[in-house]
Amino acid sequence: MPQAKVGIINVTGYTGSELARLLYQHPGVDLAWVTGRSAVGRRLGEFFPHLAAIDLEIKAEPEEVDLLFSALPHKASAEALLAPLEQGTKVVDLSADLRLKDAEDYRTWYGFTHPAPHLLAEAVYGLVELNRAQIARARLVANPGCYPTAAILALAPALKAGIIEPDIVVDAKSGVSGAGRTLTFTTHFSEANENVFAYALEGHRHLPEIVHELARVAEREISLTFVPHLVPMTRGILCSCYARLVPGKIASGEKGKEEASQLYRDFYQDEPFVKIVDTAPQTKQTWGNNLCLIHPTIDLRCERLVVVSCIDNLVKGAAGQALQCMNLMLGFPETTGLESLAVFP
Amino acid sequence: MPQAKVGIINVTGYTGSELARLLYQHPGVDLAWVTGRSAVGRRLGEFFPHLAAIDLEIKAEPEEVDLLFSALPHKASAEALLAPLEQGTKVVDLSADLRLKDAEDYRTWYGFTHPAPHLLAEAVYGLVELNRAQIARARLVANPGCYPTAAILALAPALKAGIIEPDIVVDAKSGVSGAGRTLTFTTHFSEANENVFAYALEGHRHLPEIVHELARVAEREISLTFVPHLVPMTRGILCSCYARLVPGKIASGEKGKEEASQLYRDFYQDEPFVKIVDTAPQTKQTWGNNLCLIHPTIDLRCERLVVVSCIDNLVKGAAGQALQCMNLMLGFPETTGLESLAVFP
Amino acid sequence: MPQAKVGIINVTGYTGSELARLLYQHPGVDLAWVTGRSAVGRRLGEFFPHLAAIDLEIKAEPEEVDLLFSALPHKASAEALLAPLEQGTKVVDLSADLRLKDAEDYRTWYGFTHPAPHLLAEAVYGLVELNRAQIARARLVANPGCYPTAAILALAPALKAGIIEPDIVVDAKSGVSGAGRTLTFTTHFSEANENVFAYALEGHRHLPEIVHELARVAEREISLTFVPHLVPMTRGILCSCYARLVPGKIASGEKGKEEASQLYRDFYQDEPFVKIVDTAPQTKQTWGNNLCLIHPTIDLRCERLVVVSCIDNLVKGAAGQALQCMNLMLGFPETTGLESLAVFP
Amino acid sequence: MPQAKVGIINVTGYTGSELARLLYQHPGVDLAWVTGRSAVGRRLGEFFPHLAAIDLEIKAEPEEVDLLFSALPHKASAEALLAPLEQGTKVVDLSADLRLKDAEDYRTWYGFTHPAPHLLAEAVYGLVELNRAQIARARLVANPGCYPTAAILALAPALKAGIIEPDIVVDAKSGVSGAGRTLTFTTHFSEANENVFAYALEGHRHLPEIVHELARVAEREISLTFVPHLVPMTRGILCSCYARLVPGKIASGEKGKEEASQLYRDFYQDEPFVKIVDTAPQTKQTWGNNLCLIHPTIDLRCERLVVVSCIDNLVKGAAGQALQCMNLMLGFPETTGLESLAVFP
Numbered sequence A, B, C, D: 001m002p003q004a005k006v007g008i009i010n011v012t013g014y015t016g017s018e019l020a021r022l023l024y025q026h027p028g029v030d031l032a033w034v035t036g037r038s039a040v041g042r043r044l045g046e047f048f049p050h051l052a053a054i055d056l057e058i059k060a061e062p063e064e065v066d067l068l069f070s071a072l073p074h075k076a077s078a079e080a081l082l083a084p085l086e087q088g089t090k091v092v093d094l095s096a097d098l099r100l101k102d103a104e105d106y107r108t109w110y111g112f113t114h115p116a117p118h119l120l121a122e123a124v125y126g127l128v129e130l131n132r133a134q135i136a137r138a139r140l141v142a143n144p145g146c147y148p149t150a151a152i153l154a155l156a157p158a159l160k161a162g163i164i165e166p167d168i169v170v171d172a173k174s175g176v177s178g179a180g181r182t183l184t185f186t187t188h189f190s191e192a193n194e195n196v197f198a199y200a201l202e203g204h205r206h207l208p209e210i211v212h213e214l215a216r217v218a219e220r221e222i223s224l225t226f227v228p229h230l231v232p233m234t235r236g237i238l239c240s241c242y243a244r245l246v247p248g249k250i251a252s253g254e255k256g257k258e259e260a261s262q263l264y265r266d267f268y269q270d271e272p273f274v275k276i277v278d279t280a281p282q283t284k285q286t287w288g289n290n291l292c293l294i295h296p297t298i299d300l301r302c303e304r305l306v307v308v309s310c311i312d313n314l315v316k317g318a319a320g321q322a323l324q325c326m327n328l329m330l331g332f333p334e335t336t337g338l339e340s341l342a343v344f345p
Helices: A014-024 A076-086 A103-110 A128-136 A146-161 A207-218 A254-267 A315-330 B014-024 B076-086 B103-110 B128-136 B146-161 B207-218 B254-267 B315-330 C014-024 C076-086 C103-110 C128-136 C146-161 C207-218 C254-267 C315-330 D014-024 D076-086 D103-110 D128-136 D146-161 D207-218 D254-267 D315-330
Strands: A004-009 A029-035 A067-070 A090-093 A140-142 A164-174 A223-230 A237-245 A274-276 A292-299 A304-311 B004-009 B029-035 B067-070 B090-093 B140-142 B164-174 B223-230 B237-245 B274-276 B292-299 B304-311 C004-009 C029-035 C067-070 C090-093 C140-142 C164-174 C223-230 C237-245 C274-276 C292-299 C304-311 D004-009 D029-035 D067-070 D090-093 D140-142 D164-174 D223-230 D237-245 D274-276 D292-299 D304-311
Touching (some): A004 A014, A014 A029, A103 A207, A128 A146, A146 A164, A146 A207, A146 A223, A146 A254, A146 A292, A164 A207, A164 B237, A223 B237, A237 B164, A237 B223, B004 B014, B014 B029, B067 B315, B090 B315, B146 B207, B146 B223, B146 B237, B146 B292, B146 B304, B254 B274, B254 B292, B304 B315, C128 C146, C128 C315, C146 C207, C146 C223, C146 C237, C146 C254, C146 C292, C146 C304, C146 C315, C207 C223, C237 D164, C237 D223, C254 C292, C304 C315, D014 D315, D067 D076, D067 D315, D090 D315, D128 D315, D146 D164, D146 D207, D146 D223, D146 D237, D146 D254, D146 D304, D146 D315, D164 D207, D254 D274, D304 D315
Parallel strands (some): A004 A029, A090 A140, A274 A292, B004 B067, B274 B292, C004 C029, C090 C140, D067 D090, D090 D140, D274 D292
Antiparallel strands (some): A164 A237, A237 A304, A292 A304, C237 C304, C292 C304, D164 D237, D292 D304
């Protein structure tokens, strides 16, 4: 296996540290350096004791590598990537900075003027199951958001096949790690524990990603309501998706359920990380690994497709997906370093 | 305040024990006895240490009282109520046995032949906010299910006003106590903890209640998909409800949100236990008390009404609601014994 | 019942908000005002939605009342109390500022020079079970810390009776709300959840309180190791206390266990808020109420007394205890406003 | 690497399923079969969805392999091992059946007459750090209990060096998975959540193991109180150990702390799975991996050694340790299949 050198910009958040954890288990790459603004000069294992086996000091600046990951917050990420990209380094950006195609959308959804709009056209949206070939030859990959990963994978087969109306509700439930490591009352243990609530009812930043990718798959405009919820667990996202069936596209009754299931199995038949399951999946079944579990069914009383999908938001929803992209970009088998089973219970 | 004698059939589950807790704090009633099949002869405080201040032995059989609560499982409850009803005792039944109007529905949804179908016509559905006057003069009240309480209160104003299409999605999230005290893998700590999942995708037993009551309010048929989820917390239900707006019934843009909010405030203006709130409510804000918090808003991109409601499933969703009914049936002020604030954090 | 006016300085933390919750349920007091530095001008119910029924605006400065509670952090509390004390207001201070007798100890344990050392002699340590008479006639009460409450109540009977050697280990486990509302990584949901750890191994600030009060009870010096642990729950403290038996003071074998239990029952026989229980108590059995449950037993293999005690750290460990003191200071029955049963499950 | 065939008797509990998870990641072994009484004939991945990648049907009976693991409950395990042992199969027994040396102890502590007392002398106690050489040449290994692993590793260095009095308190805190998959009220989510309690105050079954092994290390009798607690998390054990220092064996003051730390570092200097850490360790830092973290310190006020250790109870406390033994018994490098970092957060 060819050995490649990689680095992580901003290892001090949860996506950065999860990348370090997964890379440690990857036989083909050498994690050459990690940076982190708040912890320069400290040992990685001092900052994150679970990473003590990785013998690295946290640096201030990136150095040359074959590929780098940026786990910086939005805006800062695009700024930090300009120099490495000029040097020809391959990049997987875990921030939102390269996910949208229209620079204006960053003003609308993220409240800042994009510092490098010329990159938006080049960046490939790193959802491997939809864009495998482009990712494999990309220099610059925009790693999808956690919610979009679960939502798009849940809905793409149905929209591609045209079996649902393009009027969709996605009700998503996320563990608290999705909110990152920034300290807030919302993520303070005493207030997040034993609590469930909806948030971002005005429109969550992941909405434009979801709508853009699904409209591309559907080859038409779609109307989609996306409501995220925070639940008292650390990891995991569950998306419950609802849309009315287009009449006549699928059999009625129990037979329709089978057809929907088969349609999904066909769509994802060769995918190593997407599994269609026969019963409603549970986030705990993907804890710590890179799988997305999907269960499509039909509410026969309402002629409505109901699709439930789940992932580990920090793995398939962030760092694992980034590794999957890296594997393609560097010529490794796609599953390298990602074979761990979920940890249960 | 007149002193009344009450009893609890089957105190050994969570709705039974919660009733005992709330009744202890009610100045106008004397809890005369409690029964419980698995614990006959034991002190209540030995079985439930938090109830040690209630000096009662668990009995095998009910005795005469002014009003009794049944917290038995379905089927057993209807059977146990026949004798007390014949003696003229007022009854609040917390099981599902008297909630549906058509005996046939019990075969379909609960899998048993109803043992007392003649009671179904008489029983009043105990959702005080919709049926206050009838409850006050009722002999027999069917206490609503936990999910129906949150879902019906969330949707009744919009359906009454005709502002939404009768094609609705209710995505509900419940704490684990809603599954009761029966031991299952689903409610085993190691498997419920750090986990979220949908269940009952074939159709949950609370669906007919919800549809029946809402159709009554809407005065038309409705199509409603209801998907419950289990979340890793003990108490609380959050319902997120979605339905498209009927064009022209409500202003467009931000003004429409205000109109929706005002419509809800008007509907519940004199209700002591329903509060319309300006931001998305959190289950923890109702922990241990009898409030239902509701936040209606509009997804302007999709012209869709989104209503989020929450309750404590064991209080407003069960025992608290039963006490609220009891207060009306026995002539107490409606809020007596239910004034405690939520315990936070 | 005489109506008294009270106020809360710094309502914006968990002890402050818990005081407000409990006072709302007290029939004899009128909560006249609350202050809070970070939230001046906001409605209390906007800041803490569970307190929405309390119609108060958060003020900058205290006004005149019969008794006030200070829930400020240490140092700030002593400073803020000087003016009200000069005006003759009765005070229950929930900070640590008046718990220790020697001003020098504040330099050692809290790292500041005490701003009002003249108050230390006057302040009564507000553990009602040990100091009831003094509290009843006090102007100034130092409300005990949460750990000291559980530890002292667990050990006082044994030390008073001289049945244990004065060489003691207290291993304490606390819910996360004990760490307050200040945002830290330690209390960040994703890091506190699914985690247990010891902290303050160099010596926790509650140690001098515990040692001072127990030495007073024992009438001799004691050597005591106190190690607190954080556990992933919101409320509750459990103390497990270990000390060798003094030979010959208590019967050997099972009879010794009975004698120990009887000794504890005698010690607390008239206490409304301390219960000696026959099996190991659980923190959940005191959730939201003012009880301290204690179970003394003997490890017969090692001739060691083992005492397990538990409380709700925000009630008997803070706000409930403060209310208990207030009841004595203002002439109310000691249990007024504190009769709620624990909320279970 | 030589390829070996292994099997798991009773895969349907948490130690069995965790073994399957770890073995899947081991490059040198082939998991040939798994048995499970309650699930014979079902696919492993149907019973445990996180193991779906392991293509096995659950069998009724073991077949021939190079080494087998028994994850049966006590008594059943010894009975099941007789036949394979006669056939010369190497065995790692995860039950308690071979941990004690005196058959009589099984009557006292486990309440049954040992069905194969002749095996007790041969069985090697599988704590690699103490018995590496014997395990490597053993045919029959008794995998240590979860509590004993954490407690023995925490205390062995101090007892070996004779720096502490042989009068010890071990206060242990365990996640709920330690109680296994059997359904009980104690492990029912609604009752285990938001709760902490001590149990087995009469004497826990792991006590004789701990005392026996530590007495062997200390080469003298020891008096040890062991009190386990259940905390509301799934995985993890934390042991806090307390014992007075023998006067004169170690320097006084801060220097003593350094000497204690150095003594521990020397004792475990070449161990791949034991790490001496400078600050109090957290169970979350070992989540899913095979490390034991240990922090020794001294309470200078009391001249008491305090040692805090932690492990993942299902890995180093059960399945990981069994794999570590297997590696030695089959000639693999000791760390093979056990290199995964902890999953954090």
